[in-house]
Amino acid sequence: MREDMAKYRRMSGVQPQSFRDLETPPYWAAYDTGLELLGHQEAALALPWLEEALQESLAQVESCRAGCEGPEEQQKAEEEAEGTGSPGGLYEAIAGHWIGVLRCRQRCVGDTATRPGRSLPVPDFLPSQLRRLYEAHAQVGNLSQAVENVLSVLLFYPEDEAARKALDQYQAQLGEPRPGLGPREVIQRFVLRSLGEKRQLYYAVEHLGASFKDPDPWTPAAFIPEALREKLREDREKTPWDHEPPQPKPLTHWKDVLLLEGVTLTQDARQLNGSERAVLDGLLTPAECGVLLQLAKDAAESGARSGYQGRRSPHTPHERFEGLTVLKAAQLARAGVVGSQGAQLLLEVSERVRSLTQAYFSPDRPLHLSFTHLVCRSAIEGEQAQRMDLSHPVHADNCVLDPDTGECWREPPAYTYRDYSGLLYLNDDFQGGHLFFTEPNALTVTAQVRPRCGRLVAFSSGVENPHGVWAVTRGRRCSLALWHTWAPEHGEQEWTEAKELLQEPEKEEGEGMPSRDPAPEPPSHRLQRVQDKAGKPPRVREEL
Ligand SMILES: O=C(O)CCC(=O)C(=O)O
């Protein structure tokens, strides 16, 4: 559905106003418009939208809270479902009812911050709206309003350094102190009321055995019983939105970490108009590309015999798509269906990419391969005229991209543990098929890369790097696609299994299928280089 929408949006003559969302409450539209205008440096135009979004979301919270006083039966049913119903006498029943009401009220911010169809709320919804408001007001010179909003943020986060700094700056710019300039009243009431409720709820947790899942990251530690603090801290560390994309490092930094002989950095993140992305050349010799292309070809041709078959692309009906994992390659090599040289080189090259990606992006933290496959996309002849679709629609590799809002949800079905992506291209004798990066709106192209033998495009797998592939309209485009993870438990078990399989001694002539190995030896310096750096291959499990 999302892809269809993106397709329609790309069609010529289609205007953004051709689309009407009948589902999303209006404060989301105001919020999104405000954010979009801010993204285009239009603070003055963004402000009325951001203001409307804040007021309307506060109104939504109030209407949600009013629903919490609903019929007792409904509360009871909820508590029973949660297993927190309180047995006992009248006082217990009153306390139980009140706890239910308070919990329900506390949930309202999270409910308001959750878009229709989403399972997670926009984190810290109200404080982050206030932050945008103070920045936008300051940009257009409304310093008094900037002060009111920054003071409102400080009600949630009294120690917030950025907000304090901003406040000092605005006050200095304003000159003498303005009496009567304080936080927004509505926010002051909101915070005080919420803190009052939290105090009661945490009392109930500590003394009455009630349960309470605090939706807010801003609750002062002093409110939270000692025993709960550690657990809450751990839970918060796990929340996906904590990960701010690291700042790009200057080119000179990377020059020092490109240890592999013959590899050059062709474009860094700045040249590619983004963050954490790079194009490196010279990772494969033409002979090595030849070996891997032959491997893909032999595997595809052996399809029927081996159970490995090219199929229509999952992304477009106009292309065929063949994918070969390292383990499948090793198995086919053992069965004599493909040359073992190719399968061996596939393993070796994936380790080459891993060590380079680690050196380049994550020198202080080991990266593990989490999934590797050799992919070919082939244009289906006679179906290419006026193709409107892409070979691979715009996506991010570790989160579910919502182009309408530019948000990316690091939750299943995305492979959330992927941290860095790599595409190592093997050929250029096809038409179309450039990789491109976009803004999170999935429409504005920020950079394009033309595949060629030995070219690696490496990038972090999150929202900062949405990407897609233009239609392949003639020929066959092959690449090695790899994903890396910091999490050892998601390391690729298949890599180790494939390595072991290929190391097993060959069976005697006549015992098994004869090994066919037409491929030339890859240059030996390459093998040497990888063995030097490889260390122990990562341990992992299969994934697709
Ligand atoms: O083949 C490419 O250039 C990109 C493929 C891709 O983005 C993916 O498989 O996730």
Ligand SMILES: [Fe+2]
């Ligand atoms: Fe991708």
